[in-house]
Amino acid sequence: MPKRYPWNQTDTNEGSWEKTYLRYLMNDPAGEVYRLLPDEIVELAVPVIKQTANTYDGSNTIIETEDKFWIKSEKELYGRNIFSAPGEGHWYEYYRQEDVPWGKKRNGSDEYTLLRSPNYGTSGYFCYVDANGTASADTAGDSLGLAPAFCI
Template identity: 30%
Template sequence: MHAAAFLPRGGVARKTARLRGQSIIEYVLIIAVVGLVIVFAGPGVAGGIRNQFNQVTNTVDSGTDGDNFMSAEEKAYREAMKTVASKDAKDWRLDEQKAAATDIAKNGTSSVVYAKAKAAMDAGTKFSMQLANGKTLEYRIIGINHDDLADDSGKAGLTFLTTSAIISSRMNATDTSAGGWEKSELRQKMNSGEIWNLMPGDFKSKVKPVKKLTNNVGGGNANKNAAVTATSDKLFLLSYSEIVPTSHWASGYPWTSSEGTEYEAFRGKVTNSDSVNACLLIGSGWWERSVHPSYSAYFLYVGYNGEPSNASSATGTTCVCPAWCF
């Protein structure tokens, strides 16, 4: 039987017929079938088939019926991104910050909101949210596609750092850095205890756990060649090497250069000396997760003037500036 005999009366499908709900594989099969029909059909019928098929293709490519390829979730995401892209970054609400981070993680510098997020980071734009105790926590973007997700699925789109001096805690109940950040009392508070519980519910649902590299052995000369290991954290403290470009302890304590790389917000603004770094100034000193290289009872902290090489005993009460990723 001639292949053209399978076509509807008139040889060409009616213009009102549309391809709806098909998967990409089904469309590939349709294209293959149409190709065979064109080969076996006569010139007149083949021309009609080509015209009709081009109309369908153009309709899909133009986006008129393109939504048929998207799930309800994808459609909602597209609409949400239109809203986020239309706003100034300083006006992004929590859910819009999350949407921006998701799109940047997916599309990198091609994201429709990448330029706005970077401009906000460079300008030190501050966002805010209310904690469970009624206090307002301010924070800013410090990294873009910087942190590795704990589930190995890629990068977290945005990293944020608290800029409010409203949370304080000791690092440990005793003066020791043994076990480093991983075994510290403060880490437990930040990931499941009282500090985590200060965070609002809609914030908690948006945080993406990430891998943080740290000397989790402890400080002191006995551990000068300690290897860094990874922890999975929802809230975390910054390390010394995430703040400075190079470690001035690098030659004697190699691990001090290996606890993550400097965040983009600090590049060109923070030194590794004892000088003042205004971009880190929050009016108070705040903990880092790095142990002090030389002393086994101390952790590093950023001084009130922004100097990142200060140290405090583990039992000292110091400001906590949680960082997190969306």
């Protein structure tokens, strides 16, 4: 992606991934990220069910969304919950391998990369991967690197 994106336009994780500004940008045909995706990928990508916890109200209930494009959860990337609530999918086989890049690069340098998971126990943070591959969390309005995921 040519620039960094926030999860939301304000510092809240209310509504979890389902209600994020970023999800709109990625899945609505009028969304900025959707319009940047190659036509071949848009045509081949199929919607899948993604699970994300609602940490905003402390319930940690799992919300299911149907997405053609998404960003990984902390569990899908690391295989465990570090800053996120449990129940957000399964560890992707690809990331179980050694020496697999966890985030994305911009101009040849590793970049902080957004994750779908709201930060467990807070109402304003989401999880991300720092430039060294370490799990962390940041305010929902901050802009970080975006590595869209999809299924064909």
